[in-house]
Amino acid sequence: MKLSGWGKYPVVDCQLSKPRSEEELSQSVLKSNAIARGNGRAYGDSALNRTNTIDMRKFSHMLSFDPKSGQLVAESGVLLSDIIKAFLPRGWFPIVTPGTRFVSLGGMVAADVHGKNHHVDGSFGNCIDWLDVMSADGNVMRCSRTENAELFNWTIGGMGLTGVILRVALRLRSVNTGWIRQTTHVAQNLDTAIDMFEDSLDATYSVAWIDCLSSGDALGRSLVMLGEHATLSELPNKCRANLFPSVSKPKLAVPFSLPRFCLNTYSVRAFNALYYWNGKRGDATSYVNWNSYFYPLDSIMNWNRIYGRKGFAQFQCVLPLGNARTSLNDMLEEIAASGRGSFLAVLKRFGKQESRFSFPMEGYTLALDFPISNGSVSLIQKLGQMTAKGGGRIYLAKDSIMNAQSLRATDAARVAEFETMRQTSGAAERFASMQSERLKL
Amino acid sequence: MSNGPVLILGARSDIAQATAHEYAEHGYPIQLAARNSETLQIIKHDFETRYQIQVTLHDFDVLDVERHAEFVDGLPELPEIVVCAVGALGNQEEDEKDILGAAQIIRSNFEGPASILAVLANRFEKRASGSLVGISSVAGERGRATNYIYGSAKAGFSAYLSGLRNRLSKKGVHVVTVLPGFVDTKMTESLDLPEKLTAQPSEVASAIVRATKKRKNIVYSKPVWAFIMTVIRSIPEFLFKKMRI
Ligand SMILES: Cc1cc2nc3c(=O)[nH]c(=O)nc-3n(C[C@H](O)[C@H](O)[C@H](O)COP(=O)(O)OP(=O)(O)OC[C@H]3O[C@@H](n4cnc5c(N)ncnc54)[C@H](O)[C@@H]3O)c2cc1C
Ligand SMILES: NC(=O)c1ccc[n+]([C@@H]2O[C@H](COP(=O)([O-])OP(=O)(O)OC[C@H]3O[C@@H](n4cnc5c(N)ncnc54)[C@H](OP(=O)(O)O)[C@@H]3O)[C@@H](O)[C@H]2O)c1
Numbered sequence: 001m002k003l004s005g006w007g008k009y010p011v012v013d014c015q016l017s018k019p020r021s022e023e024e025l026s027q028s029v030l031k032s033n034a035i036a037r038g039n040g041r042a043y044g045d046s047a048l049n050r051t052n053t054i055d056m057r058k059f060s061h062m063l064s065f066d067p068k069s070g071q072l073v074a075e076s077g078v079l080l081s082d083i084i085k086a087f088l089p090r091g092w093f094p095i096v097t098p099g100t101r102f103v104s105l106g107g108m109v110a111a112d113v114h115g116k117n118h119h120v121d122g123s124f125g126n127c128i129d130w131l132d133v134m135s136a137d138g139n140v141m142r143c144s145r146t147e148n149a150e151l152f153n154w155t156i157g158g159m160g161l162t163g164v165i166l167r168v169a170l171r172l173r174s175v176n177t178g179w180i181r182q183t184t185h186v187a188q189n190l191d192t193a194i195d196m197f198e199d200s201l202d203a204t205y206s207v208a209w210i211d212c213l214s215s216g217d218a219l220g221r222s223l224v225m226l227g228e229h230a231t232l233s234e235l236p237n238k239c240r241a242n243l244f245p246s247v248s249k250p251k252l253a254v255p256f257s258l259p260r261f262c263l264n265t266y267s268v269r270a271f272n273a274l275y276y277w278n279g280k281r282g283d284a285t286s287y288v289n290w291n292s293y294f295y296p297l298d299s300i301m302n303w304n305r306i307y308g309r310k311g312f313a314q315f316q317c318v319l320p321l322g323n324a325r326t327s328l329n330d331m332l333e334e335i336a337a338s339g340r341g342s343f344l345a346v347l348k349r350f351g352k353q354e355s356r357f358s359f360p361m362e363g364y365t366l367a368l369d370f371p372i373s374n375g376s377v378s379l380i381q382k383l384g385q386m387t388a389k390g391g392g393r394i395y396l397a398k399d400s401i402m403n404a405q406s407l408r409a410t411d412a413a414r415v416a417e418f419e420t421m422r423q424t425s426g427a428a429e430r431f432a433s434m435q436s437e438r439l440k441l
Numbered sequence: 442m443s444n445g446p447v448l449i450l451g452a453r454s455d456i457a458q459a460t461a462h463e464y465a466e467h468g469y470p471i472q473l474a475a476r477n478s479e480t481l482q483i484i485k486h487d488f489e490t491r492y493q494i495q496v497t498l499h500d501f502d503v504l505d506v507e508r509h510a511e512f513v514d515g516l517p518e519l520p521e522i523v524v525c526a527v528g529a530l531g532n533q534e535e536d537e538k539d540i541l542g543a544a545q546i547i548r549s550n551f552e553g554p555a556s557i558l559a560v561l562a563n564r565f566e567k568r569a570s571g572s573l574v575g576i577s578s579v580a581g582e583r584g585r586a587t588n589y590i591y592g593s594a595k596a597g598f599s600a601y602l603s604g605l606r607n608r609l610s611k612k613g614v615h616v617v618t619v620l621p622g623f624v625d626t627k628m629t630e631s632l633d634l635p636e637k638l639t640a641q642p643s644e645v646a647s648a649i650v651r652a653t654k655k656r657k658n659i660v661y662s663k664p665v666w667a668f669i670m671t672v673i674r675s676i677p678e679f680l681f682k683k684m685r686i
Contacts, residue, residue: 018630061487072490086491 003053006304007043009311009372009400012434014053022166026138028054029164035433036164038104039079042111043314044400045434046159056106059166062086070172071129076106076165081298083172088290089244092172093229095127099346101295106165111397112157112358114365115294116205116227119351123360124170125156132167136426140166154421157358159396161422161431161441178244179230180205180293182286186279190220190329194364197224197349204228208347211271212368215336219329222347223274230287245289247299268343307371313400315380316367318350319392324364327390331366331383340376342369357418359395367398377401385409396435404440415441445521446470450501450557452481455626456576457526459642463650464522465492472516474501503527503553504545509560522653523561524574525554529591530628536590543590550594555601562605562614569613572653575602576619576645579661582670585686606658617652618659621645622666638665 004011016037019025028034036054037047047053059075060082070092072083080094081101087093098113107113109131112123121127130144133155143152155162187193193208200206205227214221232243278284297303304312319327328347335341345368353360370376380401384394388409394402408415418441422428435441447464449457452473461471465488473481478498485496497517502508513519531546558573565571580588581595599618606616623629623639645662652660661667676684 020627061483062490063483063486065490074490082491 003037003040003048004311005040005042005044005047005400007312007314007369007372007400008304008307008309009313010045010048010434011311012045012048012050014048015051016053016055018055018058020058022134022140025054025059025134025164025166028052029134029136029430030138033430033432034164035431035436036076036106036110036160038077038107038110039102041098041100041103041107042397043312044398045438046111046397046399047107048434049432050434054164056104056164063167070174071169072172073167073169074105075167076104076109078105079103080105080108084290085246087172088175088178089246091174091176091244093175093178093290095121095171095173096124097294099295100298102298105168105170106160109156109165109168110158110160111395112355112360113397114348114350114360116207116348118353118360119201119206119349120204122351122353123157123355123358125355125358127171128156129169129171131155131165131169133163133165135163136430150421151425153356154418157355158418159357159435160433161418161436162425162427163431175229176231177229177235177239178290179235179239179287180227180290181230181234182225182227182288182293184274184278184284184286185224185226186275187220187222187224189214189218190222190332191325193220193222193224193347194325194328197347197364200224200226201349206349209271210332210345210347210366211275212332212335212341212343212345213268213339215333219336220332221275223271223278227288227293236287239287239289245291247291271344307369310372312369312371313376313380314367314369314398315383315401316365316395316398317383317387317392318359318361318363318365318395319387319390320361320363323390323392327386327392328364328366331386334379334382334386335368338375338379340370340373340379344368357414359393359397361393363392365395367395381406396439399435402439404438407439407441444469446472446495446516446518447522447524448472448474448516448520448561450474450503450523450525450554451527452478452484454526454528454628455642456621456624456645457524458484459646460524460526460649461488463643463646465494465496467650468492468494469522470495470497472497472499472520474499474512476500476502501557503557504548506553506556509557512557513560513564519564519568520561520571522572522574523558524576524649525558526576527554528576528578528595528628530588531591533588533590546590547594547597550591551597551601554598558601558605562609565614566609566612571613572615572617573602573605573609574617574619574649574653575599576621577602579620579622579666579670582620583673583681615653615656617649617657619645619649619652619662620659620666620670621662622669624662638663638669 003014017028034052035049057077059077061075063073065072096115108124112125114123134140203226208222208224210222348365350360352362384406447469449461452475478500488496529549536543577599578595580592581599602618623634640662648660648662
C-alpha cells in the first residue's frame with residue numbers, strides 16, 4: 001500500500017504487515033530486511049521499507065503503572081496521546097514531549113525526541129528505564145543502562161535500525177494541574193532572541209517562533225515563549241474549575257490538499273497579531289491549557305495536507321553553542337532571500353547531551369517547512385552544507401533530502417561507529433529503511 | 442451513580458475490544474468472555490492501567506449452548522450491558538461444498554448468539570433492566586451469492602434481535618441491533634476494502650455506546666450503509682438474481 005511520512009514526500013508503495021503477537025512479529029522480522037513503523041509522524045522516509053514495513057500499532061497495551069516512581073510500562077505502539085488521556089487526570093505528564101502527541105512510544109525512543117525543555121530535562125532517552133528490543137535474530141532482549149547497555153544506548157536515537165522496540169519503561173512527571181504559565185517576549189532580532197534564551201536557562205520550557213520574512217536589522221525577529229507547569233495555588237479561578245482540561249476530538253480538519261499560500265497567509269496574520277499585541281502590552285503572562293501549549297497543530301487534523309499534493313520537507317538542524325549566532329544568521333539570510341520557506345521557523349535551545357546517535361547537542365536547533373520543489377530541495381541541501389560548516393547536525397526524523405555524503409559531512413565519526421555496530425550485531429542485514437539506504441547507514 | 446458491569450462476548454475481536462475500551466473509559470467494570478480467555482490477560486492489564494477499573498476474564502464458547510446458563514451463573518455479577526461480537530465469516534466457496542462447515546458458520550453467527558442472549562434476556566427481564574447489544578451485519582439484509590451462508594445466519598440473528606426487542610421493550614430491557622458494513626478488523630485483513638465505506642472498530646464502538654446511552658434500536662456503521670442497503674433491498678428480485686454484487 002502507498003505509505004509516506006508526515007511530509008507526504010516521498011510516497012512509496014510498501015508491503016505492510018500488522019503483527020499482533022511476538023511470534024507474528026518475529027516472522028515479519030525474519031522474512032527479509034525490515035523497518036518498524038509507529039504512527040508515521042517522522043516527516044520523510046525513516047519508517048518506510050518497500051518490501052517489509054512493520055506496523056507496530058497493534059502493540060498498544062499499557063502493562064503497569066507505579067504511582068510511587070511514576071514508572072509506566074507499555075508496549076511500543078501506545079500513543080503519547082493515550083498516555084496523556086489516561087494519566088493527566090491523575091496528575092502525571094510526559095517528562096519529554098515532541099510538538100505532536102500523535103506519536104508512538106517506539107517512534108519517540110527511535111528518534112530520541114526532544115521537547116521545549118531539552119536544556120533542563122534532556123531528550124526522551126533520559127526518562128527511559130528499560131526497553132525490550134527484538135534484535136536481528138528475532139529474540140527479545142531486555143536492555144537498560146546496566147543490562148545490555150550497548151543495545152540500549154544505540155537503540156535510543158537509532159531510528160529503528162538496531163531492532164524493533166517492543167516494550168518501554170518510562171517515567172512520567174507529576175504535575176499539579178494541566179495548565180502552563182506562559183510568558184511571551186518580543187525579540188526584535190535573532191541576537192535578542194538568543195540573549196533571551198541564554199537569560200532563561202532556568203525556565204522549564206522555552207521556544208521561539210521566528211518570522212522568516214524579516215531581514216536587515218530585523219532579521220530573526222521573533223516571539224520567545226517561556227513556560228512553567230502551573231501550580232494549583234497560582235491558578236486563576238476560571239482555570240481551577242477545570243484542573244485537568246481534556247481534549248475533544250479534533251474538530252477542524254483539512255479535507256484535501258490545499259494550495260500552499262493558505263498556510264502562510266494564516267501564519268503571517270497570527271504571528272503579526274501576536275507580535276504587535278505583545279509588543280504593545282509588554283511581556284505578557286497567561287495561563288494556557290496543556291494541549292494548546294504543547295500541541296497547537298494537533299487540533300487541526302491532517303494539517304500536512306495544507307502544503308499541497310507534492311508534499312513538503314522539514315529542515316531541522318542543530319548548531320553548537322559557539323557557532324550558533326553566526327550560522328543561524330547566515331541561514332536566516334539565505335532563507336529570507338529565497339522566499340521559499342514557511343513563514344515561521346521554530347528555534348529552541350538544547351542543553352548538554354550524551355548519546356550514541358541521537359540528534360541533540362548543546363546549542364540551538366532551527367526547524368522550518370518547505371513545500372517540495374526543485375528550488376526548495378537545493379535550498380535544503382545548501383542549508384545542510386551550512387550546518388556542516390557550523391559543526392552541527394541534521395535531524396533524521398525530519399530528513400528526506402540528505403545523501404550519504406552530506407550526512408557524513410555533519411556527523412562522520414558517529415556515523416562510522418553506527419555502521420560498525422550495525423555490521424557486528426547483524427542489524428545491518430535485518431533492519432533497513434529507505435532513509436538508511438539513501439544515507440548508506 | 443456507579444455503573445454495573447459490561448459483558449463482552451467474543452472479546453478478542455477488534456470491534457469488541459474497541460467497544461470495551463469505550464465503556465471502560467466511562468468507568469464501567471468489564472467482563473471479557475472468549476475462548477482461551479487467559480490469553481486476554483494483557484488486555485486486562487491494559488484496561489486496569491489505563492482506566493483503573495475492574496476487569497474479569499471468562500472462558501466462553503458460543504457453540505457450547507448447553508453450558509450457557511452455567512456460564513452466566515459463573516459471572517461475578519449479572520451485567521448491566523451485554524455486547525455480543527461473536528461471529529465467523531467462513532469461506533463461502535468452501536462452505537457451499539462442506540455442509541458441516543456451513544452449519545458451523547450458521548451456528549456461530551445465529552444459534553450460539555441467540556442461545557446466550559436468551560439466557561441473559563430472561564435474567565434481565567426478571568431484573569427489569571439492562572441492555573443487550575447484538576452485532577449482526579448488513580450482509581443479513583439480503584442474501585448474495587458471495588456470502589449467503591454467513592449472510593443468512595446474520596439475517597436470522599437480526600430477526601431474533603428484533604423479536605427480542607419487541608418482547609422486552611415494555612419490560613425495561615433494551616435491545617440494540619448493530620449492522621456494520623465493512624470494518625477494518627482481523628476478520629477482513631486479507632480483503633481489499635474500499636476506504637470510504639470502511640469503518641474503524643472505534644467508530645463501531647462509539648455507535649454502540651451511543652446506542653445504549655440513547656436507547657437507539659438499530660445502528661449502522663458507517664451511516665452511509667443505511668442508504669446503500671435501502672437501495673440494495675429495493676432492487677426487484679428478477680433483476681437482483683442476475684446481478685453480481
Ligand atoms: C507536528 C510534528 C511536530 C513534531 N515535533 C517534534 C519535536 O518537537 N521534537 C522531536 O524530537 N520530534 C518532533 N517531531 C517528530 C516526531 O516526534 C518523530 O518523528 C517521532 O519519531 C514520530 O514517532 P512515530 O511513532 O510517528 O514514528 P514513525 O514516524 O512511524 O517512525 C519514526 C522512526 O521511529 C522508528 N520506529 C517507530 N516505532 C518503532 C519501534 N517500535 N521499534 C523500532 N523503531 C521504531 C521508525 O523505524 C522510524 O525510524 C514532530 C513531528 C510532527 C509531525
Ligand atoms: N469486520 C467486518 O467487516 C464486519 C462487518 C459486519 C459485521 N461484523 C461482525 O462484527 C463482529 C466482530 O467481528 P470482527 O470484525 O471484530 O472479527 P473477528 O475478530 O473475527 O471477531 C469474531 C469473534 O468471534 C469469536 N468467535 C468465533 N467463534 C466463536 C465461538 N465458537 N465461541 C466464542 N467466540 C467465538 C472469535 O473468537 P476467537 O478470537 O477465539 O476466534 C472472534 O473474537 C462479528 O459478529 C462480525 O460478524 C464484522
